Amino acid sequence: MRAISADAELLHRGAQNLAGRVLSVFGKAVNIRAIDGSLWAMAGKTAPDAPATIRLDVTSLHRYGLSAGTPVTVCDETVVIAACLMVDLAAAAPWDPSRSHGPLDPQRVAVADRALRRYGIRTEGRTDLIGAATSARIASAIAEIGHAVRRQDAAMVRAAAANIVGLGVGLTPSGDDVLTGLTFSATQLGGPLDIVPEAVGAVATDGATHDLSLTMLRAACRGRAAQPMAAVLAALRGVGDVTRIVPLMADLIAIGHTSGTDQAEGLLAAVHMYMRM
Numbered sequence: 001m002r003a004i005s006a007d008a009e010l011l012h013r014g015a016q017n018l019a020g021r022v023l024s025v026f027g028k029a030v031n032i033r034a035i036d037g038s039l040w041a042m043a044g045k046t047a048p049d050a051p052a053t054i055r056l057d058v059t060s061l062h063r064y065g066l067s068a069g070t071p072v073t074v075c076d077e078t079v080v081i082a083a084c085l086m087v088d089l090a091a092a093a094p095w096d097p098s099r100s101h102g103p104l105d106p107q108r109v110a111v112a113d114r115a116l117r118r119y120g121i122r123t124e125g126r127t128d129l130i131g132a133a134t135s136a137r138i139a140s141a142i143a144e145i146g147h148a149v150r151r152q153d154a155a156m157v158r159a160a161a162a163n164i165v166g167l168g169v170g171l172t173p174s175g176d177d178v179l180t181g182l183t184f185s186a187t188q189l190g191g192p193l194d195i196v197p198e199a200v201g202a203v204a205t206d207g208a209t210h211d212l213s214l215t216m217l218r219a220a221c222r223g224r225a226a227q228p229m230a231a232v233l234a235a236l237r238g239v240g241d242v243t244r245i246v247p248l249m250a251d252l253i254a255i256g257h258t259s260g261t262d263q264a265e266g267l268l269a270a271v272h273m274y275m276r277m
Helices: 008-012 106-119 129-151 154-162 174-189 191-203 211-221 227-236 242-253 259-276
Strands: 003-007 020-025 029-034 039-043 053-056 071-075 078-081 085-088 093-095
Touching (some): 008 093, 106 259, 129 174, 191 259, 227 259
Antiparallel strands (some): 020 071, 078 085
């Protein structure tokens, strides 16, 4: 099997640092814990390019008999997962998240806001008491972060972020997904939002949440996130035709079950914070 694209940073780490064991297996992705303790993934071609990810020329990984604990080795640009799977990295296109520039366009932001309200995933679980309490706590934390940004109070940002790290269910809880969108956008927009990445990085500590979420949060603090998020932010800054914003938002919302919705909420929260300054 061949890889069609791969995170450029991941490719630069070298074979020895990618070797490890399978951590978890899903239909469209396999997560691998490397010898150094870091995580990376192999995903099907319908998944977006993302940090620490190699995309494969298949739609599903179910039929390969992969299981947690299976050894992973890398040699001569080939990933070998026991006798189950061999992946050729030689032709993989290196990927880095695109960086956007320019002012935010309020009309484009309004289009994105409407798209999130219309297409964002709202599960039944969010209407029960636990789901409602989670949503309210996240909303409160984002409001506190906005207030802290206006005051340039990094300690307040840290406290608010710490209140929602790991909050929610799943391998990437809602609190982490919202912080990912917020933090990634803060690194791109800069200015008064410059205090956000360092503050979030300070609370994204080992044990604070699931390892997959930590990997995602730490990447966002360095300005790296899944390509759909980078594409949406670029569109809000005038890249491409305005009619592309709704499809780009749909691509972002499609990540995971509710993860994309939560990341989009974080992204737009950062955008509105920036526009109010």
